Amino acid sequence: MMRRVVSTLASPQLLALAGVLLINWFLFPPFFRITWQDGRLFGSLIDVLNRGAPVAILAIGMAGVIATKGVDLSVGAIMAVAGAVAATMVVAGYPAPVAVIAALAVGLVCGLWNGFLVAVLDIQPIIATLVLMVAGRGIAQLITEGFIVTFTDPLLIFIGTGSFLGLPMAAVIALVLMIVVTMIIRRTALGLFIEAVGVNRAAASLAGIRSRMLLFLVYGLSGFCAAVAGIIVAGDIRGADANNAGLWLELDAILAVVIGGTSLLGGRFSVPLAVVGAIIIQAMNTGILVSGFPPEFNLIVKAGLIFIVLIIQSPLATRLVPVRLTKAEARK
């Protein structure tokens, strides 16, 4: 166990994060300064955690989906739907906990719908989830009747902007979700089964793994995570914006998972490293903002990062790197 923790610490993802943070520090010396004010921590680093939380939460769900060789394009739209449900319900007078539970349930149902399309109807995940990616925003607009629904409910606002033990609530939620999901996946055999389905679905079912149920589960989890992120984003702006909430965040989530070392061809995945991927993305965003570069650079830098990750994961690079391992086998 200890050894695995150590090897995670030495992973390229954490080294990359350290690199990005160092560059930020170089460009903006007060980057690491953290102050205590009004019972909570402030600073660029805290900002990274706070702003990165929604994508990190999406990445938690997305990691499982991608490990099964799938992809979930609908998470951004599900965020909008969940935000719309929570906002309209509190505005209509329902108690906030009920609204939150309803929004989470809606997210879960959206995810299970994706799971149904992929597991039962055997539709390719990219197309299956595209349905909800498009329809989801429409549904959110129907719920909000085309308006940006603003609210003043203290619980929802607390979820989006509050703090716990000095840390931003969004970051705390992301952390708890990450730990809970990782525990469930790694303390049970779920993780192994998910990877097995992603690597070889036919073999998995012959090995007695119920791949359908697993697919329902990972897409359901992804929808649930998207709803959590949607509620946070709505709480943050104190309103539900059906058009813009979570817009394009599915792509950031996919990028985070890929940075976290999961191949889009399925197989090996790590929820914590996907979260680290999300933090890397946000650290770059924040770094560019605080260092005074025009935000347009953001997109270029992000594209550059994608390019580097793709090269590292390319067949050429993998052929060059694990030479030692194959040689050891060849000697046998």
Added chain:
Amino acid sequence: MGEQSYALEARGIVKVFGNHVALDNVNFGLLPGEVHALLGENGAGKSTLIKILTGAYQPTGGQVLADGVAVTLDNPQHAQKYGIGTVYQEVNLLPNRSVAENLFLGHQPTRFGFVDRRKMERDSREVLRRYGLDLDPASELGAHSVAVQQIVAIARAVELSGKVLILDEPTASLDRNEVERLFEIIRDLKARGLAVVFITHFLDQVFAIADRVTILRNGKLIETRTLDGTTRTDVVRLMLGKDVAFSGATGVEDARPLGEVLLDFKNYGKKRSVHPFNLTIHKGEVVGVAGLLGSGRTEMARIMFGADSADEGTVTVSGKPANISRPTDAIAKGFGFLPEDRKVEGIFGDLSVRENIVIALQGKLGWFSALSRDEQLEIAGRFGESMDIRAASLDMPIKLLSGGNQQRQSCRAGSRPIRHS
């Protein structure tokens, strides 16, 4: 039959892979207007020889001659220029394009630089008629049966090449009528003076269509002879290198009494897949299922394991009626399954050796009683030893192991009822 008259000839071909000699000084001559069967057990070197004749491999030594002239075949496209066309066991065409496009892919007739679709379809209709096919050239290839696709593949190979046609197990996935139809076409091509190489595992087909036969064994040429005056027993003896008794009596004696009945399938079957069968398996018994390719061996094994679910009949396990409609059901009853194609259905390439070994057992235990890493290592180590799996580390991805080691791996833990407590 002078030597010059060979349409295609291989002289003293040697092919070495690493330190394995796949072909050792093999001579092979193909006459125009003959059907020449190439026979040998798996690994005898048939496909290596074919790949050299089609330019897919370069020989380590020896020469390939087309019409008596030594040639170097760089690749299969190059071989086409010398009139050599090949049709493989699995149809290598594009099922989602039209029949006409498949026939003319890469050689489309053009008009002002654009594909002349009308001419292409007109020509296709003409070509197809010659092969006894009356179908719409604009229809999707994949919509037709494998037999029709196979004929389209032959038509394409002959139209593009026109001298030598190499058929690599073309009948493996065809039924009897379709095979007969294919043979008519081959006889027709033969009458047109084409030289045909025919590779198959079905001896009766060899005797039905071939004129001469060349037999390989362990990479060596054993003999080339005409089929007139040759018996099946001769051919098998040459292929195996030893005498084989072919008689009605099995020669097998019931060496020991059978144990109690473990499995009993009654009228077990699946529509459009396997006719109902009865099979009783006793304790300590090994039952072999024999049959030609396509006869339903695989399908039978799959419904016995629940990989496909049976739609008629009953099964009892140790005397108790059972329902095996999913692999999970079979595994719960202590069944194991070693699939036909390891890469496609057997292993998880990116997962570790350890995980591959324990996965079926874990599948049986379910999600919640996860085996700890130590337990996994213990089980994997024990199996690795008893199966003689040689891996540098149990944590390396299984795809880095050799084929034989992967195969042993597929007999993983779940395949015997391990009690885990």
